[in-house]
Amino acid sequence: MKYALYLGCAITTEAYSYEMSARETLTRLGAEFVDLPGYSCCGVTVRSINPFAFLYLAARNIAIAETTGLDIMTFCTGCRMTLLEAKHVLDHNAKMRERVNAVLASEGLEYKGTSKIKHILELLHDDIGKERIQNALVRTFNGLKVAPHYGCHAIRPSAVGAQDDAENPQKLDDLIRWLGAEAPRYPQKLDCCGAPLLLKNDNAGFTMAGQKVKAIQEGGLQAMVTICPSCQKMLDTQDICGRTIGANLSLPVLYYTQLLGLAMGIDPDKLGLGMNVSPVKQLVEWKGPAAASA
């Protein structure tokens, strides 16, 4: 389980708690990462501006990772989708690959198509798996009702590579249950966090995030877990999205790797839980369903 780690912009420049908790938990579970030098943005926004420049940016990062001879690991769902889409085009269109490689050559890079692109959800669920995760737990979250938030780009578009069912994803549900917690079905499961709207219609984006948090809170679920830095930021900063929809929101929202780390007995400060804005401290102190309702 050795991977070339491509973090992307959001994690590199802001979502430190995701990187801390992911590195802490995944390395203890047997994953190894090679940090990559010189990478750039994955190109997710450039897709709307110039499809060729988008392919170039994605290919550049894949090419850097390919020099390690390893498969690529992403923690961000946006990076996952972007790299997969570019790989899909470049592996099937020799002419486009030639054009992209002509631009990459100025930095001495070449896209070869030798590395697979994987996301943290597959790593946790398929590579590490139930047994290894459960053997590492020192406590469980019995009775805690957790809403899994997959994020659009973790499961779509499936045409370029599916890590889970696009309409009925289950892997994050499984991962929650492996910690002893419950992952009840909830109607808003596939709803978007609204993050891509911040570039043009920020109020609509915050409304979308607020409505999802509100629905989960009113549905009686006690926490939400994410696997993407953009989703986490939208859903965790509930003062903004709560104000936008005129609701009082207070739902603990955390990265799956933070919840996993707590169950593994890792120091909450090493998991970056002090950077979450939503009330995650109640999960650190979680003593079971009886204590929570008392």
Next chain:
Amino acid sequence: MAKLVDQMSSAESTKDVYRLEQKMLQQMQEQITDQCLQCVKCTAGCPAMKLLELHPHEVMALFNLGFTEELLKSDVIWTCITCFKCKERCPQKVAPVDVILLLRSIAVQRGMPLPAGFAGVLQALMDKGIIQEPVEVLLKSVNTGKKKFTDRKGCGLPDASRPKDVEKFKDAFMNALTQALAEEGA
């Protein structure tokens, strides 16, 4: 940003760009004429429909009927969240999101104003290859309750990765940005 858009739109001779653009639009239109049934499954699941009145099936119909100029000038193509539900759910495997992304890139190539958020990201990428410099984040220790601002180093994380030779990266990125959207005969 006006300068950037000028550079991008004057990359190749206007005639060549126009010819390639027409070809791409035509290919996309042929695909939709043959395939889209106007079943409205895309709009039924569209998250931007609820809040921003984006109706992907209408975009498909307008595009198919040749209202390309109207769509290019319309704000509606910039309301898509790119959630890819329409691509997933289309029974005919034609995706409104692909049409919308194509229209966006053609609008940019024509030098139409890029929404400020997109322009900001593009400028940052051209300057440094990543969306922003690593920021300081407020940390309230769970153990001690002490508040402080912290960075990657303070979190015990390795230095931020970024293009080593920024000038070389800029040249290559600009080269990519000024190339035609699609190749001949694609």
